[in-house]
Amino acid sequence: MNPSTLTFTLPDLLARFPWPRNLSEFYTEAKAESSTWTEGFHPFDEDGLEGFNLCDFNLLAGLAYAPREKEIIRLGCDLMNIFYVFDEYSDITDAAGAEGIRNIIMDAFRNPHNSRPEGELLLGEMCRDFWLRASSYVKPDAHCLGHFLRDFDLYTEAVVREADDRTKRIYRSFEEYLAIRRDSSGCYPSFALCEFGLDLPEEAYHHPRMAELRVQATDLIAIGNDIDSYAMEKARGLELHNSVELVMKEQGVNVQGAINWLERYAAGVHAGFLENVAQMPSWGEQTDKKVKTYIDGLAQWIRGNDDWTFESGRYFGSKGLEIQKTRVMTLLPPSRGYVKKSA
Template sequence: MTASTAPPQTPPLQFTLPDLLAKFPWPRNLSEYYCEAKAESSAWTESFHPFDEEGLKGFNLCDFNLLASLAYSPREKEIIRLGCDLMNLFYVFDEYTDIADGEGATKIRDIVMDAFRNPHKPRPEGELLLGEMSRDFWIRASNYVSPDAHCLPHFIHDFDTYTEAVAREADDRAKRVYRGFEDYLSIRLDSSGCLPSFALCEFGLDLPEEAYHHPRMAALRIQGTYLIAIGNDIDSYAMEKARGLELHNSVALVMVEQNLDVQEAINWLERYAAGVHADFLDNVANMPSWGEDVDRRVKMYIDGIAQWVRGNDDWTFESGRYFGSKGLEIQKTRLMTLLPASTGFVKKSA
């Protein structure tokens, strides 16, 4: 067949990404400690040799240190560094569990949680690197606050539910399970990693339990997670579909559940997120008072959650995680196309 008689090629599917935070009142803010914390945390992460040379390039392209420096930006240098380490730990855990089934992910989860719960116990010879990586992080994080600080059990609880949800996600992926949107969102609340990320915002603030567990505060954590998760699902859909991970993405699930195309599903999620956004601002505006000193610390915590919502969106376009070198251009045009099939940064034999 000659070129002149060849059938026309179908153009790649293009869709528009909404700006879910166009009216979100917290602006972009990058920590002054970004470069310093990035250098330290990158060296720390690479010391565990989690990736081969190709994987390391992909890891550096994502720049999770930038995410932490945007998300924890109002805080002191120590929290920025711990935030960088936590984001890099999340990433390594996600990459290793992304290629595992439910049983394999559960084994990895058990290693990580044992390291958190027993940080002074030496890790077994030949164990997966995530055990020592988690142990080292948690010793430094827990030393930053008093031994009886409430933030410590809060973090352990939230990281436990996170790893459990990731294992469930891996099992769903292996079995090709399609969940309904609401069922999926309840899992995403934990599998997103937002709650343990928010838990680090509490470090050094010494919040009273009454304030931490207040219904409006608990709702803020859920709503902040949903805003991040839905935005992340929309922005990462093309990459996740290319890697065969779209079963744990609300765009794909809404498409199936409601028989919509990609753009229609994204538009539906945009409307859903607008309701969450309104509820988030309502809870911030109507948070009760616990006295001047506690209210000051509560405000820092709330600003931490809100900055996480904003910072995650900024990082999505400023890093190379989802859009390569085109992030800032896509942030302006909001136009995205589906990508060719690809793999992650950890090989199956790792």
């Protein structure tokens, strides 16, 4: 049987998730600004740019950060575009190459007032410009700044490990993989942006239930993304950093068997997330409002990422809304990403 004819069913992990779809009223405006900003760095050739725009990572920000203010939506758009430019460049290199890109990015974040070296990879200037604007939105001593830098550092470090696994063709156990995926998904720095403008007390931020919420939100996003992106990642040779492939090998099941197992695993995470929300302690009326906004931000990220998966062309091309209804997916022929290896 030709593997490209293999079909499987995508579960709806959020069928009972109480946060509905919400697209920011500032989406169109922020998308126009961020698209112009991103394209100004010339990250891809003409064909690659067309494919990149089809994915509409601005839509992801518009869905995930709603109903926050315009400034957060615009910063969210820029951050999503940075993530995926980095993703495309790191996907075609080894650990050493990914480490080099990581060093450029983190230096730009830590030293945003220094000009970037001539001829440096475009991500340095992208991150420098983004961080100057993001950090000016809050007080210089705002805790969210440190949270973001820590989480982005862990994210880029995990992407390097992913590149090393890919080069060495390492199959990790599901639990080993999930520990790396929590960082390589980019969820934590994305959640950090939810803090901007809230001035969330550290006591609330570091509460065990809140910390667990971030892990659970990340797991729901990562597992849902792995299932929905499996066909594309398999086609591009990236399946070793996908829980579907790893569960298949670890448990000796086929694609559908692995997806069904992940659906059951995600159901437990989903229940735990809702329990933590319900049992969150009170810190007083003023802080509780901030906490609710932050928790809604985490939840909106879970919902928004799922909506974007089907509404953009990232994984399903023009068939996303149809697949969202039928839940039927087919493996794809081999392909490459939006950056040529000679880039």
